[in-house]
Amino acid sequence: MVSESKGTSSFMTDFIQQRGGFAVIDGGFATELERHGADLNDPLWSAKCLISSPHLVRRVHLDYLDAGANIIATASYQATIQGFEAKGFSTEEGEALLRKSVEIACEAREIYYDRCTKDSWDYVEGGGSTRRPVLVAASVGSYGAYLADGSEYSGEYGDSVSLETLKDFHRRRVQILAKSGADIIAFETIPNKVEAKAYAELLEEEGIDIPAWFSFNSKDGINVVSGDSILECASIADSCKRVVAVGINCTAPRFIHGLVLSIRKVTDKPVIVYPNSGETYDAEIKQWVESSGVRDEDFVSYVGKWREAGASLFGGCCRTTPNTIREISKVLSNKSSQP
Numbered sequence: 245m246v247s248e249s250k251g252t253s254s255f256m257t258d259f260i261q262q263r264g265g266f267a268v269i270d271g272g273f274a275t276e277l278e279r280h281g282a283d284l285n286d287p288l289w290s291a292k293c294l295i296s297s298p299h300l301v302r303r304v305h306l307d308y309l310d311a312g313a314n315i316i317a318t319a320s321y322q323a324t325i326q327g328f329e330a331k332g333f334s335t336e337e338g339e340a341l342l343r344k345s346v347e348i349a350c351e352a353r354e355i356y357y358d359r360c361t362k363d364s365w366d367y368v369e370g371g372g373s374t375r376r377p378v379l380v381a382a383s384v385g386s387y388g389a390y391l392a393d394g395s396e397y398s399g400e401y402g403d404s405v406s407l408e409t410l411k412d413f414h415r416r417r418v419q420i421l422a423k424s425g426a427d428i429i430a431f432e433t434i435p436n437k438v439e440a441k442a443y444a445e446l447l448e449e450e451g452i453d454i455p456a457w458f459s460f461n462s463k464d465g466i467n468v469v470s471g472d473s474i475l476e477c478a479s480i481a482d483s484c485k486r487v488v489a490v491g492i493n494c495t496a497p498r499f500i501h502g503l504v505l506s507i508r509k510v511t512d513k514p515v516i517v518y519p520n521s522g523e524t525y526d527a528e529i530k531q532w533v534e535s536s537g538v539r540d541e542d543f544v545s546y547v548g549k550w551r552e553a554g555a556s557l558f559g560g561c562c563r564t565t566p567n568t569i570r571e572i573s574k575v576l577s578n579k580s581s582q583p
């Protein structure tokens with residue numbers, strides 16, 4: 245969609261500007277799959293549904309579009325060729341499943357557009373009728389996500405996993421997703437500096453011609469989960485010309501404000517935030533535990549502050565729902581219409 249580097253660099257700022265200064269991302273994808281009855285106790289986690297229930301994947305995308313999302317992320321967070329091969333699929337079949345994750349999201353977008361037109365939900369701008377544009381973001385989870393042991397929340401891969409190992413691990417998936425019809429690649433829940441570096445080098449070496457966002461996770465509001473400095477991590481993202489937004493996801497809401505301020509110190513690129521509910525993930529049982537009592541409403545009440553701190557893309561991650569996204573959309577639209 246965007247092939248020139250100039251086009252890539254202004255891709256997200258233009259999108260945000262056209263939307264009125266902010267954009268809304270979707271919420272917990274796996275969470276909504278589970279709400280519809282999916283059992284994600286599997287090494288592929290949410291990506292299992294690409295095989296077992298693609299109709300549910302499409303349904304979840306539509307739930308988030310109906311809730312007001314401007315950007316939907318594909319079911320490929322834990323979809324890797326290596327993971328599919330471990331299930332007995334061929335390399336070609338694994339590659340096809342990756343493409344399918346984007347195809348389903350694009351289908352959902354078409355259904356949504358079609359409904360908007362038929363139901364006249366579209367809005368009128370400059371006299372002509374138009375519809376809310378939606379971006380499809382191809383999700384790429386970390387090597388730790390593939391390990392399926394929750395190590396995207398520690399970022400500790402051991403000494404045997406080098407920068408080159410990580411680049412080789414992600415290379416083919418990134419190549420496939422870049423040519424899949426997605427508008428942007430969402431590198432999410434990045435737990436450490438070396439993986440950010442691997443992504444940045446891959447984007448460059450492979451001449452990836454669609455934009456990307458880098459989103460890190462933190463459990464103390466100061467560093468990313470591995471203990472690496474958020475400033476260093478965000479600087480890697482800032483230096484990579486394909487990266488059009490930098491931020492934080494799958495992190496407790498109470499840490500977001502400080503992290504946005506830190507990221508702002510090292511980049512002028514749009515800042516993206518999509519926190520989780522504040523609960524903790526138990527990888528043994530693949531369940532979220534220890535509710536901190538953060539409710540959708542509490543979460544949403546922080547959004548204005550995050551915007552003041554310099555963020556412009558907002559959504560939710562694990563354990564957030566279409567309700568969260570509906571509330572975020574409402575809060576932001578109300579703020580924008582205020583004098």
Ligand SMILES: C[S+](C)CC[C@H](N)C(=O)O
Nearest residue numbers: 289389392393394525527
């Ligand atoms: C973002 S976490 C909740 C994803 C699931 C994890 N990688 C696992 O497989 O247990």
Ligand SMILES: N[C@@H](CCS)C(=O)O
Nearest residue numbers: 273274290321433494
């Ligand atoms: N977007 C992912 C989770 C990232 S932590 C999913 O829900 O599949």
Ligand SMILES: [Zn+2]
Nearest residue numbers: 494520561562
């Ligand atoms: Zn998450």
